[in-house]
Amino acid sequence: MLNGLKTLVLCFSLVFLASCGQSVCVMGFGQCNAPEKPQTTPQATTQLSLTVSKANLKINETATLTISGGAPNYKLEFDGVGFGSLSGTPGVFSSQTTYTYTASIQTGTVTFKVTDSSVPAVVKRASIVVELR
Numbered sequence: 593m594l595n596g597l598k599t600l601v602l603c604f605s606l607v608f609l610a611s612c613g614q615s616v617c618v619m620g621f622g623q624c625n626a627p628e629k630p631q632t633t634p635q636a637t638t639q640l641s642l643t644v645s646k647a648n649l650k651i652n653e654t655a656t657l658t659i660s661g662g663a664p665n666y667k668l669e670f671d672g673v674g675f676g677s678l679s680g681t682p683g684v685f686s687s688q689t690t691y692t693y694t695a696s697i698q699t700g701t702v703t704f705k706v707t708d709s710s711v712p713a714v715v716k717r718a719s720i721v722v723e724l725r
Contacts, residue, residue: 637661637663638660638661638662639661639662640659640660640661640662640663640706640708640714641659641660641661641662642657642658642659642668642704642706642716642717642718643657643658643660643718644656644657644693644704644718644719644720645657645658646720647719647721648720648723649693649695649720649721649722649723650722650723650725651695651696651697651698651699651722651723651724652694652697653694653695654692654693654694654695655692655693655695655720656690656691656692656693657678657690657691657692657693657704657718658689658690659688659690659706660689662706662708662709662710662714662716663708663709663714664687664689664708664709665685665686665709666685666686666687666688666689666706666707666708666709667683667684667686667706667707668680668682668704668705668706669682669683669704669705669706669707670682670702670703670704670705671702671703672700672702672719674695674696674697674698674700674702674722675696675702676693676694676695676696676702676722677694677696678691678692678693678694679691679692679693685707685709693720695720695722698722699722699723700721700722701719701720701721701722702719702720702721702722703717703718703719704717704718704719704720705717
C-alpha cells in the first residue's frame with residue numbers, strides 16, 4: 593500500500609511539473625518566467641552616407657538628398673538661414689531615403705544631419721549654400 597501511494601504521489605506531482613526555459617515550476621511554485629527573446633539592434637551593412645545633388649542653389653531651387661548605407665531607419669534634420677522646405681517626414685525615424693529640399697528666400701548655408709538606427713547611432717552631415725539669383 594505504501595509503495596502504491598508513493599507511485600500515486602509521484603505521478604500526481606509530475607502532472608503539475610512544468611519546465612519553462614531553464615527554470616522548473618512544481619505545482620505553481622518556483623519561477624516560470626522564461627527568458628524573453630533577446631533584443632537585436634540594427635547593424636550597418638555599409639558606411640552611412642548623405643549626398644546632395646547640388647552643393648549650391650539659387651533661391652527657390654530644389655536639390656535631392658539621398659541617404660544610403662548605415663542601419664535603417666533614418667532621421668533627417670536640417671537647420672540654417674531661412675530653412676526652406678524638405679519633402680517627406682523629416683525629424684522622425686523612417687525608412688525614407690530620398691528627400692527634396694527647396695531653398696528659402698534667404699541666402700546662407702543650410703546644414704542637413706542624418707542619424708541611422710545603429711547602436712551607437714552614426715551621424716553624417718551635408719550642406720547646401722543658398723545664393724542670390
